[in-house]
Amino acid sequence: MPRGRPPLRNREQVLAAAVRLADADGLDAVTMRRVASEIGAGAMSLYTYVPDREHLIDLMVDRVAGEMELPALTGDWRADLFALVGAQRAMMLKHPWLTGALAGRSVMGLNLLAYLEHGLGALEPSGLSGGTRMAVLALLTGFVASYVTAELAGDSTGTEQVTQIVAAMASGDFPRLAAAFAEGGSEPPDFERIADWVITGLVNQATGNS
Amino acid sequence: MPRGRPPLRNREQVLAAAVRLADADGLDAVTMRRVASEIGAGAMSLYTYVPDREHLIDLMVDRVAGEMELPALTGDWRADLFALVGAQRAMMLKHPWLTGALAGRSVMGLNLLAYLEHGLGALEPSGLSGGTRMAVLALLTGFVASYVTAELAGDSTGTEQVTQIVAAMASGDFPRLAAAFAEGGSEPPDFERIADWVITGLVNQATGNS
DNA sequence: CCCTTTTTCGTACGCTGTACCGAAAACAGT
DNA sequence: ACTGTTTTCGGTACAGCGTACGAAAAAGGG
Numbered sequence: 001m002p003r004g005r006p007p008l009r010n011r012e013q014v015l016a017a018a019v020r021l022a023d024a025d026g027l028d029a030v031t032m033r034r035v036a037s038e039i040g041a042g043a044m045s046l047y048t049y050v051p052d053r054e055h056l057i058d059l060m061v062d063r064v065a066g067e068m069e070l071p072a073l074t075g076d077w078r079a080d081l082f083a084l085v086g087a088q089r090a091m092m093l094k095h096p097w098l099t100g101a102l103a104g105r106s107v108m109g110l111n112l113l114a115y116l117e118h119g120l121g122a123l124e125p126s127g128l129s130g131g132t133r134m135a136v137l138a139l140l141t142g143f144v145a146s147y148v149t150a151e152l153a154g155d156s157t158g159t160e161q162v163t164q165i166v167a168a169m170a171s172g173d174f175p176r177l178a179a180a181f182a183e184g185g186s187e188p189p190d191f192e193r194i195a196d197w198v199i200t201g202l203v204n205q206a207t208g209n210s
Numbered sequence: 211m212p213r214g215r216p217p218l219r220n221r222e223q224v225l226a227a228a229v230r231l232a233d234a235d236g237l238d239a240v241t242m243r244r245v246a247s248e249i250g251a252g253a254m255s256l257y258t259y260v261p262d263r264e265h266l267i268d269l270m271v272d273r274v275a276g277e278m279e280l281p282a283l284t285g286d287w288r289a290d291l292f293a294l295v296g297a298q299r300a301m302m303l304k305h306p307w308l309t310g311a312l313a314g315r316s317v318m319g320l321n322l323l324a325y326l327e328h329g330l331g332a333l334e335p336s337g338l339s340g341g342t343r344m345a346v347l348a349l350l351t352g353f354v355a356s357y358v359t360a361e362l363a364g365d366s367t368g369t370e371q372v373t374q375i376v377a378a379m380a381s382g383d384f385p386r387l388a389a390a391f392a393e394g395g396s397e398p399p400d401f402e403r404i405a406d407w408v409i410t411g412l413v414n415q416a417t418g419n420s
Numbered sequence: 421c422c423c424t425t426t427t428t429c430g431t432a433c434g435c436t437g438t439a440c441c442g443a444a445a446a447c448a449g450t
Numbered sequence: 451a452c453t454g455t456t457t458t459c460g461g462t463a464c465a466g467c468g469t470a471c472g473a474a475a476a477a478g479g480g
Binding site: 096097099100101102103104105106107108109110113114116117120121124129130131132133134135138139141142143145146147149150152153154157161164165168173174175176177179180181183189194196197198200201202203204205206 | 306307309310311312313314315316317318319320323324326327330331334339340341342343344345348349351352353355356357359360362363364367371374375378383384385386387389390391393399404406407408410411412413414415416
Binding site: 212215 | 469
């Protein structure tokens with residue numbers, strides 16, 4: 001039996017409120033006071049459910065990682081990996097603060113472990129060794145993270161930066177850059193195409209050389 | 211002729227002090243007051259040289275990007291890309307705060323544009339289209355960033371996290387993960403090997419399918 | 421010598437994370 | 451019922467943050 005005064009709230013509610021705030025107003029809006037008042041609690045009460053703000057953010061990351069729906073494995077590692085990176089991209093687009101939260105941090109909650117486990121399962125038919133499979137997965141998640149970062153940044157690149165880039169183009173100091181922009185427009189190849197390159201190319205290379 | 215009171219310092223000194231602080235004590239140590247006192251100035255004087263803290267960090271990123279030495283192109287795109295990612299990794303290891311600073315941010319200073327220009331040059335002999343070459347470069351920088359993040363985090367993964375991971379292994383809920391760890395040890399394949407996979411595999415795939 | 425322009429930086433405000441601590445609320449034992 | 455014991459609750463307080471504001475200082479031009 002629990003001994004003391006029973007908690008009025010639980011960690012789940014705290015995390016839900018924090019994620020809601022971050023989705024709406026960005027990671028900086030996730031302050032202890034705002035999260036607390038969001039669930040009608042005093043600021044210091046949060047420390048019952050969470051050790052400090054850093055851990056709160058770690059927990060938020062693992063929480064949204066748990067939202068990913070990982071479809072059952074088909075045995076076709078190419079298709080399974082494709083679904084995996086798609087799920088990760090969808091999650092990161094839904095929670096734009098993730099790109100900022102993951103920076104430099106190395107979280108490893110249960111949901112992220114489950115994600116890894118799923119990925120290892122997808123790669124099982126490939127015949128790669130365990131260490132290599134881990135490396136491939138790390139690479140893929142890194143690829144998705146950096147792609148989504150670019151994707152999100154593209155939507156809201158500041159006017160000043162555009163100005164500077166245009167000026168740099170006009171200066172003639174970056175001929176290849178200017179050519180690339182002039183030629184292809186600024187939109188990157190779509191996610192599916194690149195993901196396909198990476199998955200196929202990477203695994204082919206790994207099976208050949210490892 | 212300059213009209214008003216001449217500045218006692220310049221942006222260069224501010225950036226140098228800020229980078230020194232970040233290298234020594236992390237990005238959080240880069241506060242306006244500390245940077246200012248580092249160069250013997252009052253806190254508010256910084257705003258003469260830098261619009262605000264966010265821009266200061268953008269400028270720091272571009273500054274260390276300028277430190278990279280990009281060796282002259284050889285015409286062998288595989289070797290040239292290899293040198294490129296090596297330079298980026300060295301820079302990120304030298305300035306560990308970069309992984310955190312780049313999060314969610316999309317900086318585009320002159321030095322970063324020069325980096326891109328160099329990369330496009332390296333890919334010129336590959337025969338890829340401009341847009342595709344940009345995509346390949348974005349992929350490579352993303353790969354390096356995520357590899358170095360893991361590399362740095364590995365050095366100092368908290369005790370608690372290790373505890374949790376070990377517990378998760380023992381629970382039997384993550385059989386493939388446990389197997390991968392048991393089999394290969396925890397060290398990832400070295401940077402050079404993976405970089406080789408990525409570069410070769412990716413470009414092969416891109417030339418074939420694009 | 422003063423006027424204009426620019427840099428310098430002390431003061432002040434609102435906000436942050438969180439240490440500390442008394443009050444409140446539950447159960448266990450008498 | 452009453453009295454510990456244990457836990458949560460949340461107010462107060464403090465150091466530190468970014469930065470708005472404005473007065474003082476330092477230069478050149480007339």
